[in-house]
Structures are given as C-alpha cells and as structure tokens.
Amino acid sequence: MAEQSNGTHDHAHNHDGIFGKRTELYFSLLCGVFLLIGFLIKTFGSETQSIWMYLTPFIISYAFGGYYITIEAYEKIKRGGFEIDFLMIAAAIGAAYIGSWAEGALLLFLFSLGHALESYAMNKAKKSIEALGDLSPKTALVKRDDKIEEVPVEELEINDIIVVKPNSKISADGVIISGSSAINQASITGESMPIDKTAIDSTENLPQFKDIDASNVVFTGTINGDGSIEVLVLKLSKDSTVARLIKMVSEVETQKSPTQRMTKKFEKWYVPIVILVVIILCFAYVVVDEPFGDSLYRAITVLVAASPCALAISTPSAVLSGIARAAQKGVLIKGGKALEDLGSITTIAFDKTGTLTEGKPKLTNLVPYKYTETGLARLVYEVESLSNHPLARAIAKDLQLLYVMEHENMASNVTAIQGKGISATFKEKPVFIGNEKLMTDEGMTIAPDLLLEMQEMLLGGHTAMLVAYDKEVVGLISVMDVPRATAVSTLKKLKSIGIKRMVMLTGDHQNVGNAIAKRIGLTEARGNLLPEDKVEAVKKLMQRDGKIAMVGDGVNDAPAMAYSTVSVAMGAAGSDVALETADVALMSDKIEMLPFVIGLSRASKRIITQNIWISMGVVALLVPATILDLTNIGLAVAFHEGSTLVVVINALRLLAYSEK
Numbered sequence: 001m002a003e004q005s006n007g008t009h010d011h012a013h014n015h016d017g018i019f020g021k022r023t024e025l026y027f028s029l030l031c032g033v034f035l036l037i038g039f040l041i042k043t044f045g046s047e048t049q050s051i052w053m054y055l056t057p058f059i060i061s062y063a064f065g066g067y068y069i070t071i072e073a074y075e076k077i078k079r080g081g082f083e084i085d086f087l088m089i090a091a092a093i094g095a096a097y098i099g100s101w102a103e104g105a106l107l108l109f110l111f112s113l114g115h116a117l118e119s120y121a122m123n124k125a126k127k128s129i130e131a132l133g134d135l136s137p138k139t140a141l142v143k144r145d146d147k148i149e150e151v152p153v154e155e156l157e158i159n160d161i162i163v164v165k166p167n168s169k170i171s172a173d174g175v176i177i178s179g180s181s182a183i184n185q186a187s188i189t190g191e192s193m194p195i196d197k198t199a200i201d202s203t204e205n206l207p208q209f210k211d212i213d214a215s216n217v218v219f220t221g222t223i224n225g226d227g228s229i230e231v232l233v234l235k236l237s238k239d240s241t242v243a244r245l246i247k248m249v250s251e252v253e254t255q256k257s258p259t260q261r262m263t264k265k266f267e268k269w270y271v272p273i274v275i276l277v278v279i280i281l282c283f284a285y286v287v288v289d290e291p292f293g294d295s296l297y298r299a300i301t302v303l304v305a306a307s308p309c310a311l312a313i314s315t316p317s318a319v320l321s322g323i324a325r326a327a328q329k330g331v332l333i334k335g336g337k338a339l340e341d342l343g344s345i346t347t348i349a350f351d352k353t354g355t356l357t358e359g360k361p362k363l364t365n366l367v368p369y370k371y372t373e374t375g376l377a378r379l380v381y382e383v384e385s386l387s388n389h390p391l392a393r394a395i396a397k398d399l400q401l402l403y404v405m406e407h408e409n410m411a412s413n414v415t416a417i418q419g420k421g422i423s424a425t426f427k428e429k430p431v432f433i434g435n436e437k438l439m440t441d442e443g444m445t446i447a448p449d450l451l452l453e454m455q456e457m458l459l460g461g462h463t464a465m466l467v468a469y470d471k472e473v474v475g476l477i478s479v480m481d482v483p484r485a486t487a488v489s490t491l492k493k494l495k496s497i498g499i500k501r502m503v504m505l506t507g508d509h510q511n512v513g514n515a516i517a518k519r520i521g522l523t524e525a526r527g528n529l530l531p532e533d534k535v536e537a538v539k540k541l542m543q544r545d546g547k548i549a550m551v552g553d554g555v556n557d558a559p560a561m562a563y564s565t566v567s568v569a570m571g572a573a574g575s576d577v578a579l580e581t582a583d584v585a586l587m588s589d590k591i592e593m594l595p596f597v598i599g600l601s602r603a604s605k606r607i608i609t610q611n612i613w614i615s616m617g618v619v620a621l622l623v624p625a626t627i628l629d630l631t632n633i634g635l636a637v638a639f640h641e642g643s644t645l646v647v648v649i650n651a652l653r654l655l656a657y658s659e660k
C-alpha cells in the first residue's frame with residue numbers, strides 16, 4: 001500500500017529487511033526474547049551484579065522493538081504528523097528515563113508485534129483478493145500458419161487463435177471457434193460448477209465482446225474441462241477481465257468508508273489532546289505532593305493508555321477483510337464506502353431485463369394485421385437483425401429459426417428510439433417497431449381490436465410491440481422473458497433479512513412490469529420508463545427512503561445506477577462498463593449473491609461497531625484508572641496492546657463469513 005501523503009496511520013505497509021518479508025515480525029520476537037532475558041537477569045541475578053548485566057539486554061530489546069516504529073514515526077513527523085508511533089516511542093523513552101526498562105520493552109514488544117500481525121493480516125486479506133488474478137497463465141499455445149507455438153501471453157494479438165488443451169488454464173479473453181468443453185470460471189465469477197461452453201456458429205459480423213453469447217465466451221484464468229478448444233483472442237492480455245479486476249482491486253481502498261473518515265477526523269483532534277494532557281500531567285507534582293518521578297511515571301502510563309492504536313486499525317482491518325471475503329465469492333466491492341452503505345440499505349431498485357429476468361426473451365406471438373404472416377416476419381426480421389438491443393436480438397433469432405430465413409439486407413437506416421423502439425427503412429418506406437407510445441408519437445392510429453389483443457398480451461407479462469410499415473400498423477409481435485429461476489427465492493430472502501421495499505424499474509409496459517412483479521414477489525413495479533425516467537425514479541426513492549441500491553446490468557440503466565447510493569452490476573465479468581462504473585460488481589449473473597453481500601456488509605458494519613466500542617472502551621476505562629493511580633504501566637501496556645490484537649482478530653472473522 002502506498003504511504004498516504006496526509007500522514008495517516010497506515011498499517012499495511014511491508015517492511016522488508018534482512019530477514020525478508022517477515023523481518024518486522026522477527027525483530028518484534030527478538031525484542032521479546034531480549035526483554036525476557038533482561039527480566040530474568042534482573043529478577044534472579046545476584047544483588048551485587050552490575051546494572052549493565054540486565055540493562056544491556058533491555059537496550060538490545062529496545063533496539064529491535066523500536067527500529068521500525070522509529071522509522072515510521074520519523075517519516076510521519078517529517079510530514080508534520082504526530083501519531084501513535086510517536087506516542088509509543090515517547091512512552092518507551094519516558095519509561096526508560098524513569099527506570100522502567102522492562103515495561104518500556106514490553107510496550108515496544110507488544111506494539112511491534114501487533115503491528116507486524118496487522119501487516120500480516122492485511123496482506124493476507126489483500127492477497128486473497130489478488131489471488132483472483134494470480135491464476136492467469138504466463139504463456140499460450142498459439143496457432144499461426146498452421147504451426148502451434150508457445151508464446152508469452154503479452155505477445156498474443158487480437159484475432160490470434162489459441163489452442164487450449166483439456167484441464168489447462170485459458171490464457172486469453174475470447175470466443176470459442178472450435179470444440180466444446182465445461183469451463184470452471186470460479187476464479188472470476190466465484191461459481192464452483194463448471195459451465196458448458198460451445199463454439200460460436202460463425203465469426204463473421206462478430207458483435208462486441210460483451211454482446212457475444214456467454215456460452216461461447218471464455219475468460220483468462222478460467223480452467224478448461226475435458227474438451228480441447230480453440231479460442232479466437234478478442235482482448236489483449238493487459239485488457240483482459242482479470243487484468244482489469246486486479247487493477248480495480250488495487251484501487252479499492254481509495255474509497256474510504258464513512259466510519260473510517262470519522263475515526264480519522266477524531267484522531268486528528270485526539271492525538272494532540274493526549275500529548276497536551278500528558279505534558280500537563282508531568283507537572284502534577286506542582287499541585288499534588290509527590291516527587292517529579294511519580295508524576296512522570298503517571299504521565300507516561302496515561303500516554304500508553306490513551307493512545308488510539310486499536311481505534312486506528314479497527315475499521316480498515318474490518319473493511320479489508322469484508323472486501324476479501326466478497327472477492328472469494330466472485331463479488332467485487334469497490335471500497336469501504338460501498339461496503340458500509342450496502343449494509344444499511346432497506347430499499348432496492350431493480351432493472352427488469354437481464355436482472356430479474358434471464359434477459360433472453362423468446363418470441364411468443366406474431367400477429368399480422370391486414371398483412372401476410374410471412375411478409376410481417378420478413379419485415380421484422382430484416383429490421384431487428386440490424387439492432388443490438390436484447391429484444392431485437394431475441395426477435396431476430398427466433399424469427400430466423402421459425403421461418404427459416406436468411407438475411408437479405410432489405411432494411412437500412414436502423415435507429416433506436418430510446419425506450420420506445422426502433423425505426424428503419426424497408427423497401428424505401430419507413431418502418432417503426434415499438435410500443436404504443438411510439439405509434440401515437442408518429443401519428444398512427446391503432447385499430448381497437450388490435451389494441452385489445454395487445455393489452456391482453458401485456459397483462460399476461462408478454463412484452464408486446466406494434467409494427468408499422470408505410471405509416472400503417474401492420475402487426476403485433478410479442479416476446480416473453482422468463483424470470484430468473486432464483487429470483488423468487490432471492491427476493492424472499494432479501495425480505496427476510498429486512499429489505500423493506502423492492503421496486504422494479506423498467507422501460508417495458510406497466511402491465512408487463514406488474515405481471516412479473518407479482519410473479520416474483522416485488523413490492524412495486526414502475527413501467528414505461530425511459531433511461532432518464534429511471535434516474536428520476538431513483539431520485540424520488542432516495543428522497544423517500546434515504547439510501548437506495550440499484551441493481552442492473554448496465555444496458556439502459558447505467559445513468560440510474562450512477563445516481564443511486566450503491567450500484568450493483570450483474571454479470572460484470574463480460575461487461576467492462578458495468579465493471580468499471582458499479583460500486584459492487586457481481587462477476588456472475590447470479591442474483592442470489594445479493595443476500596450474501598448484503599449480509600456480509602452488515603456483518604462488517606457490526607464488527608466495525610464492536611471494534612470501535614472495544615478500542616474506545618479500553619481507553620475510557622484505562623485512562624481514568626491510570627490518572628487515579630489504580631494501575632501500573634505494565635497493566636496499561638498489556639490492556640492497550642491487547643485491545644489492538646483483539647480488534648484485528650475480530651476483523652479477520654469476516655474472512656470466514658457465510659450466510660446463515
């Protein structure tokens with residue numbers, strides 16, 4: 001972790017040294033060993049021994065224990081920050097001055113041990129996130145001029161063909177062009193079951209990477225099953241999904257959580273106050289009848305007792321453990337803010353298509369009106385096959401299968417009309433396909449019997465669209481998207497964990513929204529929303545309920561997601577936009593991960609709160625006790641440093657979080 005320039009107490013840095021990565025830990029242990037030696041010699045040595053007999057091991061103990069703390073304190077003082085490290089050094093020097101070498105060494109030992117363990121724990125948490133990307137292989141078998149050669153992944157180019165042997169790792173993001181296999185994508189999506197993938201029919205007119213059917217796409221770092229496959233490389237190694245993930249994980253901590261910011265602010269005031277109080281206490285002998293040495297002893301004990309070590313580490317350790325746990329399950333939480341916000345949410349807005357539903361609509365009706373059926377099918381097919389909208393792709397695909405059609409390039413000028421439909425030119429005449437509003441906007445009237453038929457479809461949950469050719473409505477088509485198999489149980493679970501309102505926001509007709517909402521158990525559905533209406537809807541929900549989460553797939557809901565308190569993107573492994581912009585990214589499109597992340601966020605929040613109580617509680621008890629001479633420096637050290645360790649260990653519990 002980079003040292004922060006504002007002089008904050010940064011606990012996750014590595015101190016590499018003569019003993020390698022663990023040097024900090026070994027120094028701390030040596031500090032402890034020499035402390036013990038000094039203590040034994042002092043306690044059991046002969047009365048006449050020279051004080052250097054035990055002073056020497058104590059000084060060595062000080063050197064090992066104080067080495068890294070001094071470096072750190074010095075670096076911070078250079079930037080004008082007097083912090084905990086400084087307080088500790090001051091306390092240790094003070095202890096030595098009054099002859100309490102053993103207590104001073106104990107302080108340094110426990111503080112440096114705590115520090116080393118923190119570094120260890122934090123690194124462990126970070127590693128488990130980075131393990132996501134550790135899996136990408138270094139080389140690939142590439143097929144060039146009918147020869148197969150092994151090249152480093154950095155040398156792979158777009159449109160290279162790589163050969164992936166059975167049970168080996170895939171070294172590029174791309175599309176399968178021959179063979180089929182079951183692929184284990186756990187490293188990216190957290191799904192433990194392998195997923196069947198097959199070759200794409202044709203690589204001509206290949207859509208963008210994110211638009212290719214998931215059953216043809218493979219990702220870097222995932223593991224091939226029993227089949228041998230050939231993959232057309234579609235992304236450079238540095239742009240692969242895994243590479244982006246790692247990059248984002250390394251930026252994750254820049255988003256400080258609200259609690260983290262609050263404790264930082266608190267420390268800023270608190271540390272100088274402690275220093276001031278300690279200085280004043282040094283002069284207690286002026287008021288109270290006692291020697292200066294006693295005043296100094298008390299002042300130093302208060303210094304130890306009051307240092308906010310545990311507080312400083314309480315939130316960051318919990319946040320990082322929480323993020324690490326989520327990452328193991330294929331959920332990327334981008335920072336402490338998202339983690340804390342998600343835990344306090346009671347309203348969730350959902351996009352419909354691709355979020356609550358599979359996002360793979362099926363054609364259900366084709367109703368010609370004063371037009372031939374095959375004519376209508378041809379018209380719709382030619383137009384829709386030129387669009388990338390999920391509805392268009394579904395319609396085109398099913399029509400092609402049903403009416404066995406080939407593309408004849410009869411349509412042109414295809415334009416999407418946001419939230420309403422699509423327009424085009426077909427045999428020199430204008431075509432419109434879309435909802436009722438599109439038709440009336442274009443000045444067309446819809447025959448009552450056709451409208452009635454359309455209403456019926458909508459009520460049944462079908463997405464119905466009118467087709468107009470040459471300024472006349474010539475038919476009606478409808479598709480139906482099935483709710484995700486897990487939608488019902490997920491929403492039920494969300495409700496049981498205390499999510500009060502679940503609202504669907506959709507561009508589809510209100511009746512379709514209602515039908516689906518009823519089927520899967522949403523509290524509310526809002527239909528006929530343009531992307532900007534979705535933003536308005538989110539704003540209104542936020543006015544009413546405070547924080548809200550918006551769950552979507554980024555297709556026509558990206559602006560609304562950006563506006564919400566926490567945005568959750570589904571199926572982010574394939575979509576760069578969703579991955580980059582969302583606060584929380586579910587790598588798989590498993591909506592059932594939602595209760596898990598929300599539960600995890602709440603657990604993190606709980607642990608943060610506990611940690612703050614523990615750290616502040618110990619300070620609140622210890623400081624008055626020391627001022628009133630009810631304790632000694634040894635006890636103060638033990639309790640103070642003990643609370644730091646307790647807080648870290650408490651946070652690490654999150655690494656084992658699982659849903660009840």
Ligand SMILES: Nc1ncnc2c1ncn2[C@@H]1O[C@H](COP(=O)(O)OP(=O)(O)OP(=O)(O)O)[C@@H](O)[C@H]1O
Pocket residue numbers: 351352353354384387389391392418419420421422433434435463464465505506507508509529530531555556
């Ligand atoms: N390519 C298209 N062909 C025909 N109709 C379309 C097309 N694109 C959009 N429409 C019409 O416009 C409506 C709104 O589309 P929009 O993309 O805003 O939302 P959606 O895909 O229905 O669902 P959601 O908002 O839940 O993702 C659709 O329900 C459909 O009636």
Ligand SMILES: [Zn+2]
Pocket residue numbers: 009010011072085115
């Ligand atoms: Zn530190």
